[in-house]
Amino acid sequence: MNMMRTLLLILFTMITTSVWAQGVLMGKLVQEQKQPLEGANVMLLSNDTLGQPPYQKMTVTNERGFFRFQEVPEGNYQLLMTYMGYQRLQMSIMVKKGFNNAKVLEMVPDEKTLDVVVVEDQSATTIQGDTVQFKASSFQTNPDASAEDLIRKMPGIAVDQEGVKAEGETVRKVLVDGKPFFGDDPSIALKNLPAEIIDKIQVFDKLSEQSEFTGVDDGNTTKTINIITKSEVKQSQFGNLYGGYGTDSRYKAGGTINIFNGEQRISIIGMSNNVSMQNFATEDIMGVVGTSSRRRGRGRGAGGPRGGASENFMIGQQEGIATTHAFGVNYNDQWGEKTEVSGSYFFNMTETNSDQQLFRTYLNDSGQRYEEDNLLQSTNANHRLSMRIDHKFNEKTSLLIRPRVSLQQYNAVDNLTGTNFLEENNIMLNSIVNENMKDRLGVQLNNDMLLRHRFEKRGRTISLNLSTAANNQEGEESIYAEQLLERTQEMITTQQQVLQTNGGYTLSGDLVYTEPVSKNSSLMFRYQSSYAHNTSERETYDLLEESEVLDSLYSNYFDNDYLTHKGGIAFNYRKRGENRKFSMLMLGVDYQRASLLSEQTYPLIDANEYQFDNLLPHARWMIREGRNSMLMLSYRTRTNAPSITQLQNVVDNSNPQQLSSGNANLEQAYSHSLNFRYRNSQLGQGQSLFGFVNVTLDQNHIGSSTVIAEEDMLIEGVALPAGGTYTQPINVEGYFNARALLNYGVATEWIKSNINLTTGASYTHSPGVINDEINEVNTKAMNYGVVVASNISPMVDFTLSTTGEYSIAKNTLQPVLDNNYYKQTTGGSLNYIFGKGFVFRTDLNHIWYTGLSDELNQNFLIWNASLGKKLFKDQRGELRLEVFDLLNQNQALSRTISDAYLEDTRTNVLTQYFMLTFRYKLSHIKTGI
Numbered sequence: 001m002n003m004m005r006t007l008l009l010i011l012f013t014m015i016t017t018s019v020w021a022q023g024v025l026m027g028k029l030v031q032e033q034k035q036p037l038e039g040a041n042v043m044l045l046s047n048d049t050l051g052q053p054p055y056q057k058m059t060v061t062n063e064r065g066f067f068r069f070q071e072v073p074e075g076n077y078q079l080l081m082t083y084m085g086y087q088r089l090q091m092s093i094m095v096k097k098g099f100n101n102a103k104v105l106e107m108v109p110d111e112k113t114l115d116v117v118v119v120e121d122q123s124a125t126t127i128q129g130d131t132v133q134f135k136a137s138s139f140q141t142n143p144d145a146s147a148e149d150l151i152r153k154m155p156g157i158a159v160d161q162e163g164v165k166a167e168g169e170t171v172r173k174v175l176v177d178g179k180p181f182f183g184d185d186p187s188i189a190l191k192n193l194p195a196e197i198i199d200k201i202q203v204f205d206k207l208s209e210q211s212e213f214t215g216v217d218d219g220n221t222t223k224t225i226n227i228i229t230k231s232e233v234k235q236s237q238f239g240n241l242y243g244g245y246g247t248d249s250r251y252k253a254g255g256t257i258n259i260f261n262g263e264q265r266i267s268i269i270g271m272s273n274n275v276s277m278q279n280f281a282t283e284d285i286m287g288v289v290g291t292s293s294r295r296r297g298r299g300r301g302a303g304g305p306r307g308g309a310s311e312n313f314m315i316g317q318q319e320g321i322a323t324t325h326a327f328g329v330n331y332n333d334q335w336g337e338k339t340e341v342s343g344s345y346f347f348n349m350t351e352t353n354s355d356q357q358l359f360r361t362y363l364n365d366s367g368q369r370y371e372e373d374n375l376l377q378s379t380n381a382n383h384r385l386s387m388r389i390d391h392k393f394n395e396k397t398s399l400l401i402r403p404r405v406s407l408q409q410y411n412a413v414d415n416l417t418g419t420n421f422l423e424e425n426n427i428m429l430n431s432i433v434n435e436n437m438k439d440r441l442g443v444q445l446n447n448d449m450l451l452r453h454r455f456e457k458r459g460r461t462i463s464l465n466l467s468t469a470a471n472n473q474e475g476e477e478s479i480y481a482e483q484l485l486e487r488t489q490e491m492i493t494t495q496q497q498v499l500q501t502n503g504g505y506t507l508s509g510d511l512v513y514t515e516p517v518s519k520n521s522s523l524m525f526r527y528q529s530s531y532a533h534n535t536s537e538r539e540t541y542d543l544l545e546e547s548e549v550l551d552s553l554y555s556n557y558f559d560n561d562y563l564t565h566k567g568g569i570a571f572n573y574r575k576r577g578e579n580r581k582f583s584m585l586m587l588g589v590d591y592q593r594a595s596l597l598s599e600q601t602y603p604l605i606d607a608n609e610y611q612f613d614n615l616l617p618h619a620r621w622m623i624r625e626g627r628n629s630m631l632m633l634s635y636r637t638r639t640n641a642p643s644i645t646q647l648q649n650v651v652d653n654s655n656p657q658q659l660s661s662g663n664a665n666l667e668q669a670y671s672h673s674l675n676f677r678y679r680n681s682q683l684g685q686g687q688s689l690f691g692f693v694n695v696t697l698d699q700n701h702i703g704s705s706t707v708i709a710e711e712d713m714l715i716e717g718v719a720l721p722a723g724g725t726y727t728q729p730i731n732v733e734g735y736f737n738a739r740a741l742l743n744y745g746v747a748t749e750w751i752k753s754n755i756n757l758t759t760g761a762s763y764t765h766s767p768g769v770i771n772d773e774i775n776e777v778n779t780k781a782m783n784y785g786v787v788v789a790s791n792i793s794p795m796v797d798f799t800l801s802t803t804g805e806y807s808i809a810k811n812t813l814q815p816v817l818d819n820n821y822y823k824q825t826t827g828g829s830l831n832y833i834f835g836k837g838f839v840f841r842t843d844l845n846h847i848w849y850t851g852l853s854d855e856l857n858q859n860f861l862i863w864n865a866s867l868g869k870k871l872f873k874d875q876r877g878e879l880r881l882e883v884f885d886l887l888n889q890n891q892a893l894s895r896t897i898s899d900a901y902l903e904d905t906r907t908n909v910l911t912q913y914f915m916l917t918f919r920y921k922l923s924h925i926k927t928g929i
Helices: 002-020 147-151 186-192 209-214
Strands: 022-030 041-046 056-060 066-073 075-082 089-095 098-106 125-128 131-135 157-160 163-166 173-176 198-206 222-229 235-246 251-261 264-273 299-301 321-335 339-362 368-392 397-422 427-454 461-485 490-516 521-542 556-576 582-602 606-625 629-640 658-660 669-682 687-699 701-708 713-715 718-720 725-732 736-748 753-770 773-790 796-811 819-834 838-850 859-871 877-884 892-897 901-907 913-925
Touching: 022 041, 022 075, 022 089, 041 066, 056 066, 089 098, 147 157, 147 186, 147 198, 163 186, 163 222, 173 186, 186 222, 186 264, 209 427, 209 461, 209 490, 235 877, 251 913, 556 606, 725 753, 796 892
Parallel strands: 022 098, 173 222, 658 725, 701 753
Antiparallel strands: 022 066, 041 056, 041 075, 075 089, 125 131, 131 198, 157 163, 198 222, 235 251, 235 913, 251 264, 264 321, 299 892, 321 339, 339 368, 339 901, 368 397, 397 427, 427 461, 461 490, 490 521, 521 556, 556 582, 582 606, 606 629, 629 669, 669 687, 687 736, 701 725, 713 718, 736 753, 753 773, 773 796, 796 819, 819 838, 838 859, 859 877, 877 913, 892 901
């Protein structure tokens, strides 16, 4: 008994000594008017971490601005305080046993209120101004998860083959700790950065560099994700390597290496495969010079590639089965105390084999139908180099330089057979066999220089942005076509050689001056000027003649000049109230004078000149109620000038039965856009709500006019057989588009998962002309989505989802062809780590189409699975057996609705294969803050 009492006494003494050796730290944060700052983030960090994990505590100030840390061991600390819109406050403090008072601390407003601010918070989702922030640790992922796997679990973010959408908009840029990562490519960072290094994810509309400096929104926003890495990653090396080989000679290999050394960061990525893994930016694959006379649909298979085959200069991932080789390097560093530098080089080469069946029904009186089989073999090679140099001469003056260079080459062999039918009695009108060979090369040079200066008076700024751009694109195309006219049994042969050269340059300047008029308001004065000169030369030689003669029917020399002057004024009001209430109002108007000059010098000399005078009002209103909600309403107008391709009035007969040309009489379009957004995040309850409504109305919209030949005819001197089509852009009135989306996310404890519920609707009124008659196509769509993402543990990671869309398409010319169709995709995925390092992965996707052409209504299931075993003592290696499309049902289907036709397509995709893959995880992460 005495021994027990002695032990209890010793234990009590140790506990009380420990308690009395600790202290309590208390303080208060206020703004410059001595008003308390509620919800400010306060972090207490130990100074000395040698050999020991760092001491770290976080808290948030209450409604009276007070913060409090209890049971703090004696020692020296750093007190770090952050609050959106205020400069970060940091101070050294010594904590002794007993009570310690940091007193009243004042935070100074940051004039760069639009910069990305790193905010520490314990909540899963927070709203910081117009930024939504997710805490990564609130979303459980498996140890091998990527950043893309992580964001899939976050409310309001969707990831599919079309890319990443946040709050209903496509994400165009991903930053890492606020800095560029491989230029503007959103996919590279998400697919190649591991989830385990991420501390927070921020989603916001990034303003232009000039707007971020002046604090006045110019409407040029980009949906952006900022990845904030964990503090210990700042001094680390990490990445992964993989390689695999399978049935049908399928292979894949690649990896990533990241070397982070404070401000200096180097990332290297590479891959080579023949399993349709493309996964990089649209700029990495070159299109062709000019446009194709065929308008194609877009399609994808579950788990397969997607993308359009539209032949613009830049196109996205190709349909079909692709072999890809890619390599890239990204560099970020701080050169001295005044210069930040980032740059990237990227190479991508993709070889694609696409086999597509197309079924098109025209909306004309005769109910004409067109069917096509198309086989395309193409090679796209791309080099891209970009840099960003930000030099600060002093605290008030800086210069930002952003050069970009891209070199692209495209080669293709395109074979098609097409047939035109009359729907009634299924009468064949004509058929065509067509072979095109294309060889294109393009170079683009761009540079922006932004000079910024702040005056002594707070809020008074001046900035000048100078931009230059130049491009040159050269191409050669051979055309061989045989047309059979069914009525006369006449065979028409076309054999031509086409040389195409496009080039031009753009010079522009933007001068902005801001002047404060009161404590909370300012005026912005702006002048912009831009001059663009473009040339296009198309030379077509008829090879059926005894000598190569330039054919004036298909040849054209065309120049286009577009000059704009725009000046305007905007009023900006910002006010911070109590309880973190914040409001912002911006009202502005610009006056723009634009002149458009189009000149044809061959085969005829002709010119068209237009002058446009426009008022361009714009407004934005935002209010934030405390930390939970934000409401924003914006209105913007803009003009859209026609491109030189749309203006050049030369007939493109790449497919002699589907002719197209530009229109030298096109005028610019004028667009109104109204956007409403609402966000609400219930802190501590794991709930978030987001919704938006977007409405766009175009005046003088650039639409299309289609002639569908009911008998043999001449178009612009070119023979068009019965059943053939001729398409030309024209100005039309009445284009209207409206979209709405509502997303609700909630974290549930009873199933330890995050649930996302989404619903939306859209309406498009698209006018066009068919055979000189107005046709108005009205498309309504309603969609929904349910996603359940597990938040159980890193060992068990599953996702269940279903999405559906019901579309109603009506037209005024042929109501009998009105159509309703439905697509539903239901899927599930599971990553399960069990036993001694065994990993089972599987995903299933069920796709159901109904309402398409009879040949395309489908109901199929895609099942992928793998079984892996972790290797080595630290389990960094893994040997994995994978099977893709276990049931061998993969397909690629799509529907396109235009103002002239309904079109369904089916494209070849990758089907069942097995592969044995080895992966190795590189990781050397230093601890410490």
